[in-house]
Amino acid sequence: MEQVLDDGTGVMNLAFAPLAVALAAKQPETVLGWLAKPHIRELLTALATGRLPLTHNGLAEYARPIAARYLRHELMACGILPTVDKHLLDTEQWLHRRLAELFDHPHEPLLRRFGLWHQLPRLRTTAAARPLRATAKPYATQQFTQAQAFLTWLHERRIAPAALTQADLDTWYAGARAHQRHGVHGFVTWAINNGHLPRHLVATRLTFKPCTVITQQRRLALLRRLIADDPADVGTRTAACLLLLYAQPLSRIQHLTTADIAEHDGDLLIRLGDPPAPVPEPFAALLRQLVADAGQPPALLFPGRLAGQPVAYQTLHRRLQKLGFSIKEARISALRQLVLQAPAPVVADALGFHPTTATRQVTNAGGTWSRYAPGDHTPSP
Known part of the structure; x- marks a missing residue:
């Protein structure tokens, strides 16, 4: 050495x-x-x-x-190098490589402004407040790639960005696929707001259909199997239960540490929001085992190969996929069941969701919590 x-x-x-x-x-x-x-x-x-x-x-x-x-x-x-968010570093390196490849693109200056003046500052601001999600880089690169494709489309039709008409923009949207429309939306909105495209243009509003879900019986059967005798390792089983019980996204599960788990009066609590959520048995026993295996606190519950880093998002995703259920459908199913049992703001605070996310699932699940007026509803004597 x-x-x-x-x-x-x-x-x-x-x-x-x-x-x-x-x-x-x-x-x-x-x-x-x-x-x-x-x-x-x-x-x-x-x-x-x-x-x-x-x-x-x-x-x-x-x-x-x-x-x-x-x-x-x-x-x-x-401690030899200062700690920097790995997803931010990966995105920065990707963007600089891509810009170097686009030196002769007719709209390279505009793409450079979008990437270096808009995308990276937003990512840096987010990374300063909390770790970036594993989806941050794919989302940013998809936005940039679709922005490049859109500007290439304009160049091939000899349309200057400043001369773009609503009819031209609608023509592009009509011929684009869903992922292209979704990817380019951030660029078009930024370019309009900053005067790089005519300010009178209106970007097409994106709409999404409600996700399909698994049945409550299927969800409970999966939980029983995972807690009882599933052959998967403790970490994978615990991650799956966190998804099925608390509707947690993988990007949040992968960053959990032993500091997020606490005992109080014999009950196990997990801090996903505020206040901490209770952990029911027999899942509590499985979570205690994972905490014990994690080592000296504070330690990552789901460590990865890189020093001090959690398991990679795609690695955790692949492990859960092998359990035989749709991750997205199971998570939405769990959230809908939760908002049917308690008011959406309560669920959002306890599990770390944005209030809009929880409220939207009340509507999709056909619940009525959002219709209750605030205040004391105790019947008068």
């Missing part, structure tokens, strides 16, 4: 001492196998000698992004 991290004078670069300690605590076979890869040794030596800056930007310039990404998280976990 000392040889790989030699600063060029025959001794180990002291800046990497925390990394050496962290690697020494891991399985020796895993560390040795990692260090045996030539490009890993090359990367570590370049950083230790200063040929590659020991910064996030320096790692972004390395020719092997996957190797640099893994090392980046090890360095952040050790």
Whole structure:
């Protein structure tokens, strides 16, 4: 290890001492196998000698992004590099690569403004308040890709953005697929509001059909199977139960830690919103087992391969898919059952949902909670 991290004078670069300690605590076979890869040794030596800056930007310039990404998280976990949201970093790197490829695009300046002046600032603001969801990068890249396709369509028809008419915009929407209309909506709205497209234009409002759901009997049967004797590992079973019981999205489940679980007067509580929600038996026993396996608190309940990072969204998604039910349908079913049992604002606060999300599901489920007036409804004597 000392040889790989030699600063060029025959001794180990002291800046990497925390990394050496962290690697020494891991399985020796895993560390040795990692260090045996030539490009890993090359990367570590370049950083230790200063040929590659020991910064996030320096790692972004390395020719092997996957190797640099893994090392980046090890360095952040050790405190050698400042902690930065991984989804924000991945999106920034993708956007800069895409813009470099579009240097000769006729509308590259407009795409650059959209990506660097609109998309990235919004992501940075969100990341400063809370971890970005795993869907943040796919959503941003889809928006940018559809913006590029839309501007290419304008160029091919010799239509300048400033001369776009409502008829032209409606023609594009009429010929576009649903995912294209959805993806381009953010760009069109931004461009109109900022004067890059005529301000009198009206972007087509997007509408979505209510999601289909599984039956309550099917949901309860799945819960009984998962809690009792399903062959899946404890982590996968727990994640599935959190989805089926509390309607939690995977992007929130993956970030749960032991700090979100608490005991109070013999009852187990989970903090998904405010106040914490009670955990019923026998699911409480399964959750206690996962907490015990997580290690010294605060620890991630669903750790991933990267140091200090939760399991990847797509990895968790694939594991739940193998259980044999539709994740989206099951989650919406759970939320609809919850808002039929309690007022939507109460459910939203306790489980961390936006009030609009919970209220919409009251309507879709045919519930009546939203019709109750506020105040004391106790009958008068």
